[in-house]
Amino acid sequence: MNKIVVWSLIASLAGFLFGFDTVVISGADKKLQELWNSSDAFHGTVVMGMALWGTVFGAIFGGIPANKIGRKNTLIWIGVLFFFSAIGSALANDPIVFAIFRFVGGLGVGASTIAAPAYISEIAPAKDRGKLVAFYQFNIVLGILIAFLSNYLLRNTGENSWRWMMGVQAIPSLIYTLFIFTIPKSPRWLMSKSRFAEAKKVLDSMGQLADFEAIKREIEQDNTSAVTNDTIFSKKYRSPLLLAFLIAFFNQLSGINAFLYYSPRIFQEAGLGESTALLSSIGIGAVNLVFTLIGVFLIDRLGRKILMYIGSIGYIISLSLVAIAFFFHWQGLAVPLFLFLFIASHAIGQGAVIWVFISEIFPNHLRASGQAFGSTTHWILAAIIPSMIPFLFATIGPGVVFLVFAIMMVFQLLFVFVLMPETKGISLEELSEQLTKR
Numbered sequence: 001m002n003k004i005v006v007w008s009l010i011a012s013l014a015g016f017l018f019g020f021d022t023v024v025i026s027g028a029d030k031k032l033q034e035l036w037n038s039s040d041a042f043h044g045t046v047v048m049g050m051a052l053w054g055t056v057f058g059a060i061f062g063g064i065p066a067n068k069i070g071r072k073n074t075l076i077w078i079g080v081l082f083f084f085s086a087i088g089s090a091l092a093n094d095p096i097v098f099a100i101f102r103f104v105g106g107l108g109v110g111a112s113t114i115a116a117p118a119y120i121s122e123i124a125p126a127k128d129r130g131k132l133v134a135f136y137q138f139n140i141v142l143g144i145l146i147a148f149l150s151n152y153l154l155r156n157t158g159e160n161s162w163r164w165m166m167g168v169q170a171i172p173s174l175i176y177t178l179f180i181f182t183i184p185k186s187p188r189w190l191m192s193k194s195r196f197a198e199a200k201k202v203l204d205s206m207g208q209l210a211d212f213e214a215i216k217r218e219i220e221q222d223n224t225s226a227v228t229n230d231t232i233f234s235k236k237y238r239s240p241l242l243l244a245f246l247i248a249f250f251n252q253l254s255g256i257n258a259f260l261y262y263s264p265r266i267f268q269e270a271g272l273g274e275s276t277a278l279l280s281s282i283g284i285g286a287v288n289l290v291f292t293l294i295g296v297f298l299i300d301r302l303g304r305k306i307l308m309y310i311g312s313i314g315y316i317i318s319l320s321l322v323a324i325a326f327f328f329h330w331q332g333l334a335v336p337l338f339l340f341l342f343i344a345s346h347a348i349g350q351g352a353v354i355w356v357f358i359s360e361i362f363p364n365h366l367r368a369s370g371q372a373f374g375s376t377t378h379w380i381l382a383a384i385i386p387s388m389i390p391f392l393f394a395t396i397g398p399g400v401v402f403l404v405f406a407i408m409m410v411f412q413l414l415f416v417f418v419l420m421p422e423t424k425g426i427s428l429e430e431l432s433e434q435l436t437k438r
Contacts, residue, residue, distance in 0.1 A: 004206055005132070007183045008120045012135035013176045014075055014112035017082045019143025020150075020169055021105045023260050025051065026281065027151025028162035030265065035162075036095045040390040048390075050099035052257075052383035054106020059379045062111030063372030071119035071186045074111060079177030081108035083170050090167025105169075113375040117359035118367055122188040123206065126427045130299035133356040134292075141292045141347060143172075144260065145285030152282055188364055188428075191219045218429040219364050232362065232370050240361040240435045243420065244374035247357055250412035251350045252381035254315055255405035258389045259339065260284075265390075266398065267336060280336045284343050288351075291344040295352025303424040304353045305416060311349010312413040318342035319406035326399035354378070360423045363432035 025048060033043045065074045085105030092098035116136050124132040154164045187206070190199035196216065203209050232241055259266065263281045295307055318341035325334045362370030392401050423431055 004123055004125070004128075007123060008132040008135050010179045010183050011071075011075060011116050011119045012139045013172075013179060014078055014108075014116040015136040015139035016143040016146075017079070017169070017173055017176060018109045018112050019140035019145075020147045020172065021051065021082060021085070021109055021143075022140075022257070023144045023147040023285075024151065024165055024169060025102070026148075026260065026262065026264055027155065027165045029262065031162045032095070032098070038095060040394055042095075044387045044390045046099050047095050049383055049387035051102035051106040051109070052379065052386060054103035055110040055379040056106075056376060056383050057103075058107040058110020059113060059372055059375035060110070061372075062114040062375070063368040065111070066115045066118060066368040066372075070189050071115045071122070072180065072183060074115040075119065075180045076177060078108045078112050078115065079173055079180060081105065081111075083173040083177065086167055086169035086173055090163045090170075110375060110379055113355065113378070114368055114371040117355040118371055119183075119186050121356075121359040121367075121428065122186040125208070127425055128300060129360070129428075130304065130356050130424055131296055133359055134296040134299050134352050136355050137351050138289075138292050138296055141285070141288040141351065145282070145289050148263075148281045148285040188215065188219065191216055192364060215429075230366070232366050232373055236436050237362070237366065237370075240370060241373065243361055243435075244358050244370060245377050246415050246419065247350075247354055248374045248378035249381065250408065250415060251354050251378055252385055253405065253408035254346060254350065254412070255319070255385070255402065256346050256350070257382040258386045258401075259342070262386065262389050263339075265393075266339070283336065283340065287340045288343045288347050291347035292351055295348040298348075299352055299356065300424055303422045304357055305420055305422045307349050307353055308416040308420060309349075309413070311345045311351075311353075312409055312416060314341060314345025314349065315409035316406055316413070318345055319402050319409060323399050323403040323406060326397065326402065357423065360428060360431055361435055363436070364428065367428075 029048065032038070032047055036043075036047070038047060062074070065077065081104055085101050085108065088101030088104065089098055092101060117133050120133045120136065121129055150168055151165050154161050154168070157164050184202045184205065185198065187199040187202040187208075190196070190202065199216075200209065200212055203212050203215075231237075263284055267280045299307060318338050321338040322335060322342065324330075325338060358371050358374040359367070389401070421435070426434070
């Protein structure tokens, strides 16, 4: 197998831990609320929501180590954070200690959304960049599926089954960390630090030594044009900044993280029993995986924009149907089927595109900072929205919540049509030049 593919797969395993960590809490959701007798507000914001606030901090500050110590070393530390989060969460005896260790795992999730896509985009040839970066998203949904399956299999391990659900993540965390030691440093990051001899060796091992002088010249030119106070908020970077903000904004206003965090609860609201709800969640994970594979296959063929069109239309239809099902109290399989359509729309559209797109649109010297901005936008909303779900379901009801998500996806469709550029098959340096002039 091609070395670049292998290294991309290893780096993308950070996405597996991201997906597993995000969803594993769903199996423990109601058990923890009953165990600690928490109010809806405390349970949503502290017990369930603290990991997401950790993710916000990881996204805000994750660009700093990615720039300073490099993409590879940051990925190593991410594995360490996930490992200790899993062990600490499993052993916690009160909600505050539990929330602290979940916050630590959240730091790993936030930082991974910067370091992993940046690393893969910087080693990938332009023609395959979308597919290789999308491995990260594939691993996210694989982690989600395995977490749902793990929760289902561990549901009958006793009154402390939630401890096993939370602690099992230590195993893939350790395996991932050991694998990361085997990949090289990003050649583009090495060049940005003027470590050209090391970068040359990496490019040689990748079979891209012929590109060395061209990449070196473009990066030196990029660095020369970057004045000391040059930031992603400089006027000339307004276009990529707006694009990163909007794609992240609409990603969360689809309700995807709220759904993943509370899928068993949502299925129970729709009239399914606890075991059936957990089993339906496995179905969600399987649909997510299959359609993510389709998205990975198509992203360098059809392009990012076409996939966003497909996903947006699917969102609007599926979310509207879910809202109608709750308004008219449809029971049985209606809600799960509509939510399967929702997750398929997300997987082939936003899910496949977001981390690829954000990793492409910023110049080399600001890539980590730009991804940190996009990830921060994503995770602030991902922290706020799921935290509100128990309260919103109890007050205005799930029908209204899903209707609002459907309306927001109409605005996403307009964003794709009016503002979103196509980025497939264009080198990172050429994309930077085009969007700076836009």
